[in-house]
Amino acid sequence: MPDLLALEPTRRLMQPAPIAPAHLSTVALEKFYRKGDHKIPVLRGVEISIRRGEFLSIVGQSGSGKSTLLHVMGLLDSPSVGEVLLDGDRIDDLPQTTRDELRNRVFGFVFQFYHLLPELSVLENVLTPLMIRHSMLGYWKRRREFKAQAEEILEKVGLTHRLKHKPNELSGGEMQRAAIARSLVAKPEILLADEPTGNLDAGTGQEILGLLRNLNEQEGLTIVMVTHDENLARSAHRLVRLTEGRLEVLSDAA
Amino acid sequence: MYKLLLSVRYLRTRFIALASIISVMLGVATMIVVNSVMSGFGTEMRNRIHAILSDVVVETNSLDGVHDPERWMQIIREVGGDDIDAMAAMVEIYGMMTYDYRGQSVMKTVQLVGIDPLTRAKVSPDAGVFQKSLDSYQEIKEDKIVVREPLRLSDEPPSWNLTAEAMEYRRHHIKLQQEYIEKRKWEERRSQPEAGASDDDAPAAIVNPFAEPVARAASKDDAPDFTAGHHPAVEVDPAAPQPAQLFVGAGLIEFIYFDEETKKSKVMRIVRPGDDVMISTISSGRPEPVRFHATVVDVFKSGMSEYDSNLVFCNLEELQRVRGMIDPDNKDGAITSIQIKLKNYDRATEVVKRLQAALPPGLFSIRTWEQKQGPLLAAVEIEKAILNVLLFLIITVAGFGILAIFYMIVVEKTRDIGILKALGASSRGVMTIFLSYGLALGVVGSGVGVAIGLLFVNYIDNIEKGLSKLTGRKIFDETIYYFPNIPTDVSPTMVVWVALAAVTIAVMASVLPARRAARLHPVEALRYE
Numbered sequence: 001m002p003d004l005l006a007l008e009p010t011r012r013l014m015q016p017a018p019i020a021p022a023h024l025s026t027v028a029l030e031k032f033y034r035k036g037d038h039k040i041p042v043l044r045g046v047e048i049s050i051r052r053g054e055f056l057s058i059v060g061q062s063g064s065g066k067s068t069l070l071h072v073m074g075l076l077d078s079p080s081v082g083e084v085l086l087d088g089d090r091i092d093d094l095p096q097t098t099r100d101e102l103r104n105r106v107f108g109f110v111f112q113f114y115h116l117l118p119e120l121s122v123l124e125n126v127l128t129p130l131m132i133r134h135s136m137l138g139y140w141k142r143r144r145e146f147k148a149q150a151e152e153i154l155e156k157v158g159l160t161h162r163l164k165h166k167p168n169e170l171s172g173g174e175m176q177r178a179a180i181a182r183s184l185v186a187k188p189e190i191l192l193a194d195e196p197t198g199n200l201d202a203g204t205g206q207e208i209l210g211l212l213r214n215l216n217e218q219e220g221l222t223i224v225m226v227t228h229d230e231n232l233a234r235s236a237h238r239l240v241r242l243t244e245g246r247l248e249v250l251s252d253a254a
Numbered sequence: 255m256y257k258l259l260l261s262v263r264y265l266r267t268r269f270i271a272l273a274s275i276i277s278v279m280l281g282v283a284t285m286i287v288v289n290s291v292m293s294g295f296g297t298e299m300r301n302r303i304h305a306i307l308s309d310v311v312v313e314t315n316s317l318d319g320v321h322d323p324e325r326w327m328q329i330i331r332e333v334g335g336d337d338i339d340a341m342a343a344m345v346e347i348y349g350m351m352t353y354d355y356r357g358q359s360v361m362k363t364v365q366l367v368g369i370d371p372l373t374r375a376k377v378s379p380d381a382g383v384f385q386k387s388l389d390s391y392q393e394i395k396e397d398k399i400v401v402r403e404p405l406r407l408s409d410e411p412p413s414w415n416l417t418a419e420a421m422e423y424r425r426h427h428i429k430l431q432q433e434y435i436e437k438r439k440w441e442e443r444r445s446q447p448e449a450g451a452s453d454d455d456a457p458a459a460i461v462n463p464f465a466e467p468v469a470r471a472a473s474k475d476d477a478p479d480f481t482a483g484h485h486p487a488v489e490v491d492p493a494a495p496q497p498a499q500l501f502v503g504a505g506l507i508e509f510i511y512f513d514e515e516t517k518k519s520k521v522m523r524i525v526r527p528g529d530d531v532m533i534s535t536i537s538s539g540r541p542e543p544v545r546f547h548a549t550v551v552d553v554f555k556s557g558m559s560e561y562d563s564n565l566v567f568c569n570l571e572e573l574q575r576v577r578g579m580i581d582p583d584n585k586d587g588a589i590t591s592i593q594i595k596l597k598n599y600d601r602a603t604e605v606v607k608r609l610q611a612a613l614p615p616g617l618f619s620i621r622t623w624e625q626k627q628g629p630l631l632a633a634v635e636i637e638k639a640i641l642n643v644l645l646f647l648i649i650t651v652a653g654f655g656i657l658a659i660f661y662m663i664v665v666e667k668t669r670d671i672g673i674l675k676a677l678g679a680s681s682r683g684v685m686t687i688f689l690s691y692g693l694a695l696g697v698v699g700s701g702v703g704v705a706i707g708l709l710f711v712n713y714i715d716n717i718e719k720g721l722s723k724l725t726g727r728k729i730f731d732e733t734i735y736y737f738p739n740i741p742t743d744v745s746p747t748m749v750v751w752v753a754l755a756a757v758t759i760a761v762m763a764s765v766l767p768a769r770r771a772a773r774l775h776p777v778e779a780l781r782y783e
Contacts, residue, residue, distance in 0.1 A: 068777075076676055076776045097680060104678020115673045115780065119263040129677045131256035182677075 057233035108183030282703025368573035424528035505563030672779025692764025
């Protein structure tokens with residue numbers, strides 16, 4: 001009964017604990033920012049659970065806190081209250097270095113503005129997570145293996161002809177494909193996509209979405225995509241809406 | 255790996271970083287050049303002082319000196335033991351030197367040093383140093399062209415003998431004087447047949463003081479003086495040098511003038527070897543001041559203007575005789591100082607202590623040459639230290655430049671820092687990027703700076719020539735400094751220290767921006783526009 005897991009938080013507490021732990025879940029997640037004496041709440045008790053191999057879309061208006069939710073789940077930000085669980089284990093209170101490592105090994109990020117490093121070529125950008133993971137000597141020893149790995153992934157996203165190009169020489173769609181390749185090179189378990197199509201025209205957006213779906217179907221990658229475009233979001237297995245920091249279910253399995 | 259890749263990439267793509275590299279580079283190069291030139295000058299100056307003062311100097315506190323130098327030297331030899339290499343007894347007193355220039359008599363206060371050139375040469379720090387300071391052992395160059403070969407070979411021991419050239423000049427000069435005097439006398443006698451002969455000496459003496467001793471040597475009387483020109487005394491060679499013989503400091507008898515025609519500084523020498531000058535000793539009380547004539551045998555140039563415009567070396571026995579320092583009973587001459595050369599200068603202070611304990615206190619002051627010239631050497635050291643501090647501030651300014659530029663780069667790269675953190679880079683890793691960036695800046699800057707500095711020092715004479723041509727004014731005037739080239743002395747330790755300090759400053763300046771980068775919150779960094 002995995003569908004139950006995505007119900008209202010108040011009701012979620014009544015449920016018995018699921019037998020198989022969800023791949024990624026949050027418990028009573030709250031996040032607020034302080035502005036002087038005022039607390040500005042962004043997330044107000046979000047309970048969400050994502051199964052392994054699920055493609056989940058989160059929709060919401062700008063300011064609804066969907067990006068913050070994604071950041072908290074991906075350990076880029078820490079929750080004010082509540083927990084983030086990976087395979088049933090709490091991960092948000094781990095030491096900083098462990099969280100850094102989890103970001104590197106478990107999560108892959110795709111951003112609206114691609115966020116490629118402008119000084120590096122496409123190939124180097126894709127290799128960055130591996131450079132971060134390995135020590136200088138370790139990287140140097142296995143550099144050929146890593147390069148082949150990166151080239152293979154770039155071929156998968158269709159960028160073989162752009163290996164040596166700098167990001168500013170690419171089109172938006174190409175940049176996003178490079179960013180996806182970068183997020184995949186470290187072989188993550190969960191891909192967190194923050195408005196991956198937000199900066200692209202409709203055609204290219206569909207192309208990128210197709211790529212994500214293929215990854216989900218063929219590689220069994222767990223994907224959480226944040227978007228404000230409900231049409232795009234519908235191609236996911238499941239769709240949830242975030243309104244003023246609270247979650248509501250819109251549709252189940254597509 | 256990403257740290258290295260990114261810091262190298264930032265180095266190559268941020269041209270603003272070049273500005274900090276250049277400022278580090280300039281600071282390092284300046285420090286190396288200035289230090290090399292200053293220690294070159296310092297070493298040269300020390301060598302020049304040391305050429306005049308031997309390792310240890312024992313001086314009597316009284317100008318009258320002490321008798322029986324042999325006994326004192328025996329004591330020193332016993333106390334000093336194996337450390338002592340050579341000794342020279344000397345008389346150092348104050349006096350005045352008078353010579354004639356264009357009809358005016360020029361008077362200079364001098365320090366008269368009675369020496370035996372042979373023993374004096376032996377207490378010099380290196381063999382031949384004393385000879386090297388004498389004019390007749392040198393070749394004379396004008397605009398890098400040798401205009402006069404050395405008159406003596408370098409292996410000839412220093413002595414009071416006139417060179418053949420000086421002797422010939424002296425003969426010719428004195429012959430001219432005598433002819434002139436004779437002519438004057440004859441003319442005066444013809445125009446004033448009744449005039450007293452006693453007045454005749456005076457005008458001649460004023461016209462040329464060298465005439466006086468010659469005239470006096472010939473005769474004491476006025477009447478025979480009249481015939482002296484016609485029947486010169488057979489026994490007395492009028493051109494024979496005076497019993498007192500001198501090496502005169504170049505600064506006393508030369509002056510530098512600016513030649514308008516060639517636009518160059520030139521040296522005018524008023525007294526030449528072979529000329530006679532008048533020396534008077536000064537003192538209050540005994541021994542009485544005396545005046546005597548002396549023949550300049552050689553011109554002495556140590557390169558230290560303090561010495562060259564003060565020192566006059568005289569033959570020891572004659573100086574002792576005229577000054578009445580010789581004991582009438584046992585013919586023993588008094589001396590005022592003993593210069594000692596040690597086998598190993600490192601033991602100098604220890605030897606000084608032993609001598610101070612052994613010699614009667616109050617009678618002598620015993621010092622190493624460095625202690626004797628302490629204030630001057632200390633002044634040079636302080637000057638160098640202050641200059642180093644100032645130049646180091648330049649590099650520190652460069653450091654602040656790096657700080658500002660780095661801050662800018664960190665702000666500019668805020669989003670990239672967020673990306674790296676999202677990809678799992680640790681704060682420490684992000685900090686390392688900027689620290690190694692600073693290190694790279696420092697290494698490149700100080701590396702290029704060291705190269706430029708060393709090249710500058712190596713080609714400093716060519717650079718000086720080029721600058722002189724450009725400005726139309728001689729920057730480094732040989733005639734003033736007595737150096738044919740700018741002395742430089744590159745110390746590898748100094749170069750290493752300067753380079754290390756520059757690198758350290760560059761790294762330290764990048765600490766603050768690097769920390770700021772490391773502390774950036776990934777989400778805020780990613781949102782940064």
